[in-house]
Structure formats: structure tokens, C-alpha cells
Amino acid sequence: MVQGNRTGKFLIAVVMGVILLAMGAANVIWDRNMALGQESDADSAVYQYHIAMIGSSPYDEFWASVYEGANETGKACGAFVENFGQGLEADYTVEELMQMAIAAKVDGIIVEADKGDGMKEWIDLAAGEGIPVMTILSDAPNSSRISFVSGNSYALGEVYGSQILEAVQERGREEGAPKAAKVAVLINAGGKNSQQGLIYSGIREAVSASPERMNLSTVSIDSQGRFESEETVRNLVLGEERPDILVCLSAVDTISAYQCVVDYNMVGKITIIGYYSSEETLEEIRRGVVKSTISINAGEMGKTAAEGMYDFLTKEHVSEYLPVASELITLENVGSYIEGAEKEGIKGGRL
Amino acid sequence: MRAKREASIRTKLTEVFVIVSFFVFVVNIYIFYSQNKAIRQIDSVYSHNIQLNELSGTLEQMQDALYQYLNTKSSDKLESYYTYEQDYRDMIRQLNTQIVSEPDKLMEKNIYYMSEAYLEETERAIEAKRGRNVSRYNEGYGKANQIYGYLQSCINSTNATVFLNNSHNYSLLRTKLDYLIWFSLALLLGVMLVAVGWIVMMTGNIIKPFKELADAANEIAKGNMEVDFPDVETGDEISTVSGACNKMIESIRVYIRETKENYERENKLVEKELIMKNDLKEAQLKYLQAQINPHFLFNSLNAGAQLAMMEGAERACIFIENMADFFRYNVRNTDQDATLGEELRLVDNYIYILNVRFAGDIHYEKRVDERLLHTPMPSMIIQSIIENAVNHGIREMEGAGSICLSVYREGDFACIQVADNGKGIDSQVAEKILRGESAHSESGRDSAGIGMDNVINRLRRYYDMEHVIDIRRLEEGGTEVRLYLHSHNSLRGKDCVNHCL
Known part of the structure; x- marks a missing residue:
């Protein structure tokens, strides 16, 4: 009996121990789960520099790629690049965001400037506060910006021009084609975007050799309106003056254009020369809806900007102009781009 | 442990x-x-x-x-x-x-x-x-x-x-x-x-x-004293209780064993005593038997009677015959039943012998209801009463003694009345006799050997009733003894008649 008693006591001690262990384990699991619950995907590193990146449309896919490139490069050098204004509920203009960034005493600003005087003032103000400002994609000339990062717009225009000529020639071979092809270039409204102006200049220069074979015109899209792009393209396509060749100088316009062409069964009747290598655009090139697209490597652009800003912050010197190369994507070479896009995901998109 | x-x-x-x-x-x-x-x-x-x-x-x-x-x-x-x-x-x-x-x-x-x-x-x-x-x-x-x-x-x-x-x-x-x-x-x-x-x-x-413990206690309660209480080694109060119970049951066992041994020892003692008494009685009897062989005595007496007859001594012959009859009856086992008639004959023999011995001093008279002669009764009863009447009543008086014996029916009883005209019994002595306190008074000396207490006890046991005898002193002198025997041929309504003179 005494033996049985001892065994029973031992058993009960074991069960009690198990219960206590379960309690301890539950406690640890609880704490760990709590830590997980409050965790975000951000790392806990502390950076040396805070660079604000301000784009005219922070939610644009192209801009997202640029930012991504800048962010990754910045992180590698110890500078955090913030997509300024992205987390805010209200929409602010570039100038307002500039003002905000200056007030927030960031270490550097990379901004997609416009030609307005306000921008120059803000850039000068920032410089006065000791905050270096770098422009990207579009410049603010005569301001105290430290550098400008862009593709060579004029060269870009020449590439477009050659593509237009090629398309005109292809059309000319078709039977019953009108003598002069109608070429429409979609340009963002107001001509504020000097880059697009430069591109257009390049196009005109390139096609000037045979002006009799085409009617080159520009169609202005009011970029202030949110859904303007799609509406403008639709009106153009369904209008009396339906163009034979549609040249898009922005990623959004390209998508709107081919979407419209497909929707109204105009494939083959309208040749689209696009802009930026979004996944959809590449796919449409493969299907033959879009003839070609011209792309600046957005990630490369972001990287160049971030590196330039970092160089300035550390060495107080940077080149005034930082060019980014452009690429032409056609049916012949689209396969490698699609593969590349699939490998990198949407992040590594190209312009 | x-x-x-x-x-x-x-x-x-x-x-x-x-x-x-x-x-x-x-x-x-x-x-x-x-x-x-x-x-x-x-x-x-x-x-x-x-x-x-x-x-x-x-x-x-x-x-x-x-x-x-x-x-x-x-x-x-x-x-x-x-x-x-x-x-x-x-x-x-x-x-x-x-x-x-x-x-x-x-x-x-x-x-x-x-x-x-x-x-x-x-x-x-x-x-x-x-x-x-x-x-x-x-x-x-x-x-x-x-x-x-x-x-x-x-x-x-x-x-x-x-x-x-x-x-x-x-x-x-x-x-x-x-x-x-x-x-x-x-x-x-x-x-x-x-x-x-x-x-x-x-x-x-x-x-x-x-x-x-309870199971063991139940078993013990059923009478099985050989069950031990379990040895509990928990070291708590139950251990104490179990130990105490075990001690208790051990003590009880020892006590029972001792009691049993004492009882057996006493039994043996009583048995021994009884055997000793028995042996003594047997020895006495054997001694008595060895003294007189009754058959030899009867045969001798009969031979004497024949001799007296041949020699023409008629009275001697009758005397010896009476002697022989008396002893023959006497030699019978006292436990054997007799009849009233047989008892009366023994009394006749006894009176004859006495009268020869004491030259006809005793005047004996009897009145008997003949129908009661077959009433069964223990033997040697009436002769003892007569002997007492002679020894204690008549012998010590002057003049001729007289004994009157009547047998009559009284209710369901056969009544035997023996009256003498002797000196009369002392009432205290009579009570003593009735209480059975009289010893074997003067027994062994010129007596047939049976005392009154013996007579009374035998009658009481025989009829399984207390009132078997009355003894009283008669007013005119002498003593009267009445015996009540169960009579199976009852004659109701007849009063007890005193036939005494």
C-alpha cells in the first residue's frame, strides 16, 4: 500500500508539473504571438539620411518603380528615401509637399518639378534652409537645384520619330491607304512638362525629312483631371479625325490608348507607339496591339537619383545632369523584357 | 515490525x-x-x-x-x-x-x-x-x-x-x-x-x-475468533487502533482458553467425586450382599418351615413362613412397583412376626376396600409406616398397643390410614418429618431400614405431587398417618369413613 501511495504521489507530481509547464509554455507562446501581432514588415535599422522623394503622381506605376529603385539604393548606402505624401489621406500638390518636406527638415529632396515659378521659389527656399534639392524627370531650370536626373528627352524624341516613320511606311504599303497618315501625339496639358516638349521637338526633327507623308499633330491631355486620359483617347479614337498613328508619351496614356483601341475594335487601324514597359504594355506588344514602346529604366533612374543625392550629402558635389539611357521595345525583343519583368516582378518596370 | x-x-x-x-x-x-x-x-x-x-x-x-x-x-x-x-x-x-x-x-x-x-x-x-x-x-x-x-x-x-x-x-x-x-x-x-x-x-x-478492520471485526462478530485484525503500517491512528484490536483479540482468546480449561478441570473433579461416591455405594452394597445371600436365607427359612411342619410344630412353621415371605418381599428392588394388596400382605407378615416376638402385644386391625387392592404403588411404604407406629408409638406405652389400618377411597385417591394408640407424635416432630428434615432416625437398629423421609420422597416422586401424606396426633391418644395414592378406578362421592375403633 505504501508503495502504491508513492507511485500515486509521483504521478500526481508529474501531472502537476505538466500543468505548470503548459502554463509556462502558454505564457511564452502568448508573448511571442503578441510580438508578431505588432510587427510590421519594416526593418528596425536606423538610417543616417532622410531623403524625401516627391512626384507629381505618387501612385503612378512608373513613379513607383523610380521610387523603388531609389529606395533600394538609398537603403544600401544608409539613407532612407521616403515616398513623400504617399501615406497622407489628403492630396497635396508637389509644391505643398515641398513645403511640408522643408518644414519636416529632411536631409534632401528629390522632386519631379514643373516649370512654374512656385517650384523655383520652393527649391530656393529649401536651399536656403540647407536642404539640397534634386529634380527628376522634369527640371526646374534656373533654380538652385543641385542636379537633374532624366532620360535624354531629345534623343528619345528622335527614337519616337523613327518609329513613326517606320509605321507610316508600313501603312503606305497597305492598299487604299491615304497619302498622308494622321499622327497624333498625346502630350500632357499646358506644355508645362518640358520633357514632353523636348521629346516632341525630337519627333518633329526626326520626321521633318518627309513631312508630306503625314499630318503630325499634338493632342493635349489635361493632367489635372483624374480620368482625363481615358476620356481624351476615347474621344480621339471615335472622333472624325481618327489618327492612324497614336503616340503616347506617358504610361497611363499608353494603357488608355490600347484599351480603347481594343474596346472599339480598332486593332490594325490605329498604330500605337507607347511609353514605359508596364507588364500590360509588353503583353500588348506581344499581341501586336501596340507597335512599340520606348522605356527609360525607372529603377535605374531612381537609383541614379539616390546615388547622386547621397554623393552630394556626403561629398557636397554632384554632376548637374544625370542622364538615364532609354530603350526601344518592339515585337522582336519584347520576349526578353517579358521574361525580365516576370523575374523581377513589377518592381523592375522600365520606361 | x-x-x-x-x-x-x-x-x-x-x-x-x-x-x-x-x-x-x-x-x-x-x-x-x-x-x-x-x-x-x-x-x-x-x-x-x-x-x-x-x-x-x-x-x-x-x-x-x-x-x-x-x-x-x-x-x-x-x-x-x-x-x-x-x-x-x-x-x-x-x-x-x-x-x-x-x-x-x-x-x-x-x-x-x-x-x-x-x-x-x-x-x-x-x-x-x-x-x-x-x-x-x-x-x-x-x-x-x-x-x-x-x-x-x-x-x-x-x-x-x-x-x-x-x-x-x-x-x-x-x-x-x-x-x-x-x-x-x-x-x-x-x-x-x-x-x-x-x-x-x-x-x-x-x-x-x-x-x-471492519471486515475483520465482522468476521469476529460472526464467531470466528481465529481471525486476526490486519497489520496496518500507515503509522497513523489506524495503526494504533489495529494494534489495540489485535492485542484485545489476543487477550480475549487467552481468556476464553483459560475459562475453558477451568471448566474442564472442574468437570473432571465433579466426575471424580461422583465416581468415588458411586464406588463407595457399590462397595457398601457389595458388602451387604456379601453378608447375607437372601436366596440362601429364604431357602433356609423354607427348609426351617418344612422341618417344623414335619416335627408337628405348626406355629413355628407359620412363623418361619411369614419370615420367609417378609424377607422375600424385602429383598425385592425397592424401585419396582408393587400393588396395594401386596403391601398389605407384607404388613400382615410383619405384624405376625412382631406379635410372635412381642408375645401378641400388638392388636392389629384392618378394614380394606377390596376394590383398591390392585392400586399400584411404590413398595415398602406401608410396612415403614407400621414400623414407625410400632417403634415410636406402641413400644414405649403401657398396656396393649393397637394399630388400625383402613384403606378406602377418597375422591380420586385411595386413602391409606394407619392409626395407633401410642403416645402420640409431637406436632413439631410431625412438621419436621413432613418437611423431610428427619434423618435416618434410629435406622439400622431393629428396623427394616427405611426412614420416613425416604417413604415421603418416594411417594412424592412417584405420584408427582406434594401432598401425599398427613401426620397428626389423635385427640384420644396415638398418631394417625394418612397416605394418598392416585387411584385410577375412581369412586366419587364417597366420603372418607373413619374405620378406626
Whole structure:
């Protein structure tokens, strides 16, 4: 009996121990789960520099790629690049965001400037506060910006021009084609975007050799309106003056254009020369809806900007102009781009 | 071998209850602690939102106070502005100012520096107001207001994202709290099972020896004295009880054994005594028998009678015949039944012998109801009465003695009445005889050898009734003895008639 008693006591001690262990384990699991619950995907590193990146449309896919490139490069050098204004509920203009960034005493600003005087003032103000400002994609000339990062717009225009000529020639071979092809270039409204102006200049220069074979015109899209792009393209396509060749100088316009062409069964009747290598655009090139697209490597652009800003912050010197190369994507070479896009995901998109 | 006294039942039970209670207490504390922690975590989920709301509110009040001051130059408003400013500075000091990749934290940094810029502008505006520099404080207020707008926007945006994140955390916590509650329930259930199990086991262990003791006690109660109480070695009170019970049952066994031995010894003694008495009687009898062989005596007497007859001595012959008859009857076993007639004949013989011996001194007369002659009765009764009458009544008197014997029916009884005219019995002596206290008085000396007590006892036993004899002194002198015999041929209604002269 005494033996049985001892065994029973031992058993009960074991069960009690198990219960206590379960309690301890539950406690640890609880704490760990709590830590997980409050965790975000951000790392806990502390950076040396805070660079604000301000784009005219922070939610644009192209801009997202640029930012991504800048962010990754910045992180590698110890500078955090913030997509300024992205987390805010209200929409602010570039100038307002500039003002905000200056007030927030960031270490550097990379901004997609416009030609307005306000921008120059803000850039000068920032410089006065000791905050270096770098422009990207579009410049603010005569301001105290430290550098400008862009593709060579004029060269870009020449590439477009050659593509237009090629398309005109292809059309000319078709039977019953009108003598002069109608070429429409979609340009963002107001001509504020000097880059697009430069591109257009390049196009005109390139096609000037045979002006009799085409009617080159520009169609202005009011970029202030949110859904303007799609509406403008639709009106153009369904209008009396339906163009034979549609040249898009922005990623959004390209998508709107081919979407419209497909929707109204105009494939083959309208040749689209696009802009930026979004996944959809590449796919449409493969299907033959879009003839070609011209792309600046957005990630490369972001990287160049971030590196330039970092160089300035550390060495107080940077080149005034930082060019980014452009690429032409056609049916012949689209396969490698699609593969590349699939490998990198949407992040590594190209312009 | 007895286990050392470990712990009493009370200690054991206390031990069980204390340990179980302590365990339950610990588990409860744990559950309380966990739930409290969870609730605190849930409470703290929105603390950041609350902080941001306070920040936003203070900012708004500060801006309002600034506007009021600039508008009215009220010193009250300036005071409240400074109060709010102080609060606000305290609050923004808690914000993150490091450059990190987490959007919320980075936004905090922006808010911090924008707040500083805002405060610089407000300070400048207030100074300008003091200096009544209208255009400057207007400009300062404008800038401050702009930054105020940005700040509110930033705070609200951060608040929204933080709230979204916290809502997620909150629902996560709620789910975990549910888990925790279930876990606690399972824990409590487990603890309860352990507690109940242990208590059942311990009490079982404590009760088990009791049951064994009870079983043994039952067995003993049924009469099986050979059962031992179980040896309990728990070292508690039950051990003591079991030990005491075992001692007790051992004592009882010893006592019973001793009692039995005593009883047997006494029995043997009594038996021995009886055997000795028996042997003595047998010896006496054998001695007597050895003295006279009755058959030899009868034959001798008969031979004497024949001799007297041949020699013509008729009286001697009759005498000897009477002698022979008397002894023959006497030699009969006294236990054998006789009849009344046989008894009367013996009396006749006896009287004849006496009259020969004492030369016809005794006058004997008898009146007998002939129908009663076959009444059965023990032998040697009437002769003993007659002998007593002769020895104690007639012998010691002057003149001729007379004995009158009557046999008659009285109710269901045959009544035998023997009356003499002797000196009469003393009433005290008569009572003594009736009580059976008279010894073998004068027996052995000229007597047939049977005393009155013997006669009375035999009659009483024979008829199984107490009243068998009456003895009284007659008024005219002499003694009367009456015997009552059960008569089976009853003659009712006839009164007892005294036939005595």
C-alpha cells in the first residue's frame, strides 16, 4: 500500500508539473504571438539620411518603380528615401509637399518639378534652409537645384520619330491607304512638362525629312483631371479625325490608348507607339496591339537619383545632369523584357 | 515490525488539502495574471491612437489660442497658448525622431520637425504681434496656419494607419483572449481532475485499512475468533487502533482458553467425586450382599418351615413362613412397583412376626376396600409406616398397643390410614418429618431400614405431587398417618369413613 501511495504521489507530481509547464509554455507562446501581432514588415535599422522623394503622381506605376529603385539604393548606402505624401489621406500638390518636406527638415529632396515659378521659389527656399534639392524627370531650370536626373528627352524624341516613320511606311504599303497618315501625339496639358516638349521637338526633327507623308499633330491631355486620359483617347479614337498613328508619351496614356483601341475594335487601324514597359504594355506588344514602346529604366533612374543625392550629402558635389539611357521595345525583343519583368516582378518596370 | 509513527490522518488530510489548495491558488493566480495581461494589452492597443488624438487636439487648441491672441491680444489667450504649447512640446518629445523605414515612425519624425517649424513660426508671429508689426504677424500666422494644416493632415493620416493596424491587432488579441479563456478552462479542468484524483486516492488509502478492520471485526462478530485484525503500517491512528484490536483479540482468546480449561478441570473433579461416591455405594452394597445371600436365607427359612411342619410344630412353621415371605418381599428392588394388596400382605407378615416376638402385644386391625387392592404403588411404604407406629408409638406405652389400618377411597385417591394408640407424635416432630428434615432416625437398629423421609420422597416422586401424606396426633391418644395414592378406578362421592375403633 505504501508503495502504491508513492507511485500515486509521483504521478500526481508529474501531472502537476505538466500543468505548470503548459502554463509556462502558454505564457511564452502568448508573448511571442503578441510580438508578431505588432510587427510590421519594416526593418528596425536606423538610417543616417532622410531623403524625401516627391512626384507629381505618387501612385503612378512608373513613379513607383523610380521610387523603388531609389529606395533600394538609398537603403544600401544608409539613407532612407521616403515616398513623400504617399501615406497622407489628403492630396497635396508637389509644391505643398515641398513645403511640408522643408518644414519636416529632411536631409534632401528629390522632386519631379514643373516649370512654374512656385517650384523655383520652393527649391530656393529649401536651399536656403540647407536642404539640397534634386529634380527628376522634369527640371526646374534656373533654380538652385543641385542636379537633374532624366532620360535624354531629345534623343528619345528622335527614337519616337523613327518609329513613326517606320509605321507610316508600313501603312503606305497597305492598299487604299491615304497619302498622308494622321499622327497624333498625346502630350500632357499646358506644355508645362518640358520633357514632353523636348521629346516632341525630337519627333518633329526626326520626321521633318518627309513631312508630306503625314499630318503630325499634338493632342493635349489635361493632367489635372483624374480620368482625363481615358476620356481624351476615347474621344480621339471615335472622333472624325481618327489618327492612324497614336503616340503616347506617358504610361497611363499608353494603357488608355490600347484599351480603347481594343474596346472599339480598332486593332490594325490605329498604330500605337507607347511609353514605359508596364507588364500590360509588353503583353500588348506581344499581341501586336501596340507597335512599340520606348522605356527609360525607372529603377535605374531612381537609383541614379539616390546615388547622386547621397554623393552630394556626403561629398557636397554632384554632376548637374544625370542622364538615364532609354530603350526601344518592339515585337522582336519584347520576349526578353517579358521574361525580365516576370523575374523581377513589377518592381523592375522600365520606361 | 511496526512502522514508525509518521503522520496522523489529520496531518495527511491537511497535507492533501493544503497542497491541492495551493496548486489551485497558483493556477488561479496564473490565469488571473494572463487575463490581466491580455486585457492590459488590449487596453494599450489604441493608446497610440489616443496619444495622436491628444496631440491633434492640443495642436488645434494651441492654433485656436494663437488665432484668438492675434485677433484680440488677450493675455488670457496668450497664457492658454503657452499652456498648450508646453503640453504640445511634452507630447512631441515622445515621438520618434530617428530615420527608420517604418512609415508610421518616419511620419512621427516628420511631425516632430514640422511641429518645431510650426512653433518657430507661431513664436515669430507672437513676437510680431507684441511689436505690433501687422504685416509680419500676418505672414507668420499664414505660414503657421499652413504648417498647421499639414501637421493635422499628417497626424490624421498616421492616426488612420495606426488605427487600421491596431484594429488588426485588436481583433488578433480578441481571438487570443478567447483562446486564453479556453486554455484557462482546460487548465482549471485539469487541476480539478488532479485534485479530485488525488483526494480520492488519499482518502481511499486512509479508508482502506478501516475497511479491512471492519471486515475483520465482522468476521469476529460472526464467531470466528481465529481471525486476526490486519497489520496496518500507515503509522497513523489506524495503526494504533489495529494494534489495540489485535492485542484485545489476543487477550480475549487467552481468556476464553483459560475459562475453558477451568471448566474442564472442574468437570473432571465433579466426575471424580461422583465416581468415588458411586464406588463407595457399590462397595457398601457389595458388602451387604456379601453378608447375607437372601436366596440362601429364604431357602433356609423354607427348609426351617418344612422341618417344623414335619416335627408337628405348626406355629413355628407359620412363623418361619411369614419370615420367609417378609424377607422375600424385602429383598425385592425397592424401585419396582408393587400393588396395594401386596403391601398389605407384607404388613400382615410383619405384624405376625412382631406379635410372635412381642408375645401378641400388638392388636392389629384392618378394614380394606377390596376394590383398591390392585392400586399400584411404590413398595415398602406401608410396612415403614407400621414400623414407625410400632417403634415410636406402641413400644414405649403401657398396656396393649393397637394399630388400625383402613384403606378406602377418597375422591380420586385411595386413602391409606394407619392409626395407633401410642403416645402420640409431637406436632413439631410431625412438621419436621413432613418437611423431610428427619434423618435416618434410629435406622439400622431393629428396623427394616427405611426412614420416613425416604417413604415421603418416594411417594412424592412417584405420584408427582406434594401432598401425599398427613401426620397428626389423635385427640384420644396415638398418631394417625394418612397416605394418598392416585387411584385410577375412581369412586366419587364417597366420603372418607373413619374405620378406626
